[in-house]
Amino acid sequence: xxxxxxxxxxxxxxxxxxxxxxxxxxxxFFIDLLRDGNLMDYRSxxxxxxxxxxxxxxxxxxxxxxxLREGTxxxxxxxxxxxxxxxxxxxxxxxxxxx
Amino acid sequence: xxxxxxxxxxxxxxxxxxxxARAAIEAADELLYLIPxxxxxxxxxxxNPRSRxxxxxxxxxxxxxxxxxxxxxxxxxxxxxxxxxxxxxYGHPGVFVLPSxxxxxxxxxxxxxxxxxxGISAEDCLFADLGVDPAEAGCQSYEAxxxxxxxxxxxxxxxxxxxxxxxxxxxxxxxxxxxxxxxDLVERLRGLYPDEHEVVVYEASSFVGIAPLIRPTPLADLxxxxxxxxxxxxxxxxxx
Numbered sequence: 001x002x003x004x005x006x007x008x009x010x011x012x013x014x015x016x017x018x019x020x021x022x023x024x025x026x027x028x029f030f031i032d033l034l035r036d037g038n039l040m041d042y043r044s045x046x047x048x049x050x051x052x053x054x055x056x057x058x059x060x061x062x063x064x065x066x067x068l069r070e071g072t073x074x075x076x077x078x079x080x081x082x083x084x085x086x087x088x089x090x091x092x093x094x095x096x097x098x099x
Numbered sequence: 100x101x102x103x104x105x106x107x108x109x110x111x112x113x114x115x116x117x118x119x120a121r122a123a124i125e126a127a128d129e130l131l132y133l134i135p136x137x138x139x140x141x142x143x144x145x146x147n148p149r150s151r152x153x154x155x156x157x158x159x160x161x162x163x164x165x166x167x168x169x170x171x172x173x174x175x176x177x178x179x180x181x182x183x184x185x186x187x188x189y190g191h192p193g194v195f196v197l198p199s200x201x202x203x204x205x206x207x208x209x210x211x212x213x214x215x216x217x218g219i220s221a222e223d224c225l226f227a228d229l230g231v232d233p234a235e236a237g238c239q240s241y242e243a244x245x246x247x248x249x250x251x252x253x254x255x256x257x258x259x260x261x262x263x264x265x266x267x268x269x270x271x272x273x274x275x276x277x278x279x280x281x282x283d284l285v286e287r288l289r290g291l292y293p294d295e296h297e298v299v300v301y302e303a304s305s306f307v308g309i310a311p312l313i314r315p316t317p318l319a320d321l322x323x324x325x326x327x328x329x330x331x332x333x334x335x336x337x338x339x
Contacts, residue, residue, distance in 0.1 A: 030138040030306055034113055042308060073304050073312045074326075080137060093135050093154065094263060095188060096195040097164050098244035098270045 023083035025064035026076060032059060102178035104206045105185045106199045108192040108218015109134055112305035113142040115219045120187070121146060123216060127185035129177045133170070133198075134189045136305040143187060153186075153198075157272040166272055170198040171205055178211050191220035195242060195262050221330055222260060224303035228311045229332060233258065236335040243267040243331070247283055253291050259333035264300075264325055276327040285321050292336065294319035299332040 032054070033039055042050045048069065055065045067075055105127070107120035113136070116124075124130055124143055130150035134140050144150050156169035174186045186192075192199040193215055206213035222240065226232065237257035243264045253259060261284070266273075268280025288298075295317050302312035316324040321331070 026306075027137050027141070030113065031141050033307055034138075034142055039114060039307065047308060068308070071309070073302065073306070073309050076306055076309050083137065093133055093157070093189070094163060094266060094272070095133065095167070095197060095199070096242055096263065097167065097197055098242065098248075098263075098266075098268070 020082040022061065022063045022067070023079040023081070025060040026067065026079055027083055029054060029060050029064060029068065102181045102211050103183050104174065104178050104202065104211060104213040105183075106192045106203055106213070106215040107185060107187050108216065108220070109139055109143065109187050109189050110219035111190055111221055111224050111303045112136065112307065113139040114307045116142070117216070117218065119216050120218060123185050124187060126183065128182040130185045130187060131174050131177075132187040134187065136189070139189065139305065147185070159274060160271055162270050163272050164197075164270075167198040167201065171201045174198070174202045175205055175209070178206055178213075179209070188218075191218040191223070193217065194220045194222065221262075221303045224311065225260070225301055225330060225332060228303065228313065229299060229301065231258065231332070231334070243284060244269075244280065247280055247287060250287075255291055255336045256338060258335050259331075261331040261333070264331045265327040265329050278325065281322050281325060285318070288318055288321070288333065292318055292333065296336070297334070299334070300324045300326065300329045301332050302326055302329045 033042055051065055051068050054060055060068070067079065105123045107123050109116050109120060124146045127147055128149065130143065130147040131153055132140070132143055132150060133153040134143065153170045153173060156166045156173060158166065174184060178184045186199065186202060188196050188199050190196070199215065203213045203215055237254065238260060239253060239257055240260040241251065241262070243261045244267050246261055247267065264281070264284065265278055266276045267278045267284050269277050297315050298318050298321060300312070300314040300316060300321070304311040312326065312329065314324045
């Protein structure tokens with residue numbers, strides 16, 4: 001019986017540089033989520049399957065898929081910001097004065 | 100025709116719009132909105148194509164109060180013209196939002212019907228995401244710059260929430276937020292809590308399924324953890 005080292009766990013793919021295309025995919029994904037029944041599917045235990053399905057439908061690309069599965073809020077906002085050109089998906093629209 | 104105003108909150112993220120706010124948005128002759136995330140902007144535009152943003156009211160480097168005055172006038176102009184106007188602000192329109200309250204007051208003072216409908220605020224999200232209940236120890240909530248300027252008496256055995264820590268000390272609008280008094284804020288807190296007290300830098304997520312930013316950090320290291328849009332949660336000190 002040979003002893004074989006278990007394979008190294010694969011590293012999660014690193015998102016590439018900010019891209020307006022990835023941002024558009026993310027924006028379109030979240031907008032599509034608001035359509036009939038999609039939010040329920042996404043919130044169900046099969047969330048990963050839902051993302052896979054949207055990838056196969058061509059709504060999102062590989063990087064958007066990775067971000068939706070593993071990305072942080074900051075990464076998502078950064079990509080969305082590339083679409084608006086603001087640099088921030090959620091630009092700081094402060095509506096309370098300091099004094 | 101008599102104009103009227105409904106001010107609504109769109110919540111934090113497009114999926115958190117209430118049915119009541121949605122109906123008000125759809126029913127309006129004109130929708131004026133101040134919403135930062137592009138998904139929510141798209142969603143309200145779908146609900147009412149007669150919409151325009153209030154973002155142009157901000158001028159880079161100018162005191163934010165001037166922007167708020169412009170917003171109030173922009174909202175009231177069509178009301179005075181007999182239109183049924185909906186003004187939509189992200190989050191809760193009555194929580195840490197000046198122009199919404201001012202618009203309602205001004206409209207009423209001019210004899211128009213004006214109402215405000217609640218929305219889901221960042222604080223509501225915070226309680227859910229951090230799993231804390233303000234009923235447990237009580238909760239104090241301040242705008243960060245006012246907290247520094249007015250130096251309110253703080254009960255360290257109750258929770259403390261400080262808003263707008265990412266722009267503390269800044270009164271002007273800036274596309275690149277600055278927090279010139281962040282060091283002062285940390286020093287003030289260090290006078291109230293031990294350096295090792297773990298605080299939480301928090302930012303609600305506007306995007307369904309994407310985790311909020313939750314960054315626990317010792318108080319002494321707070322300055323390095325702050326993001327432009329974050330809120331600070333200071334847990335209560337344990338009872339002796």
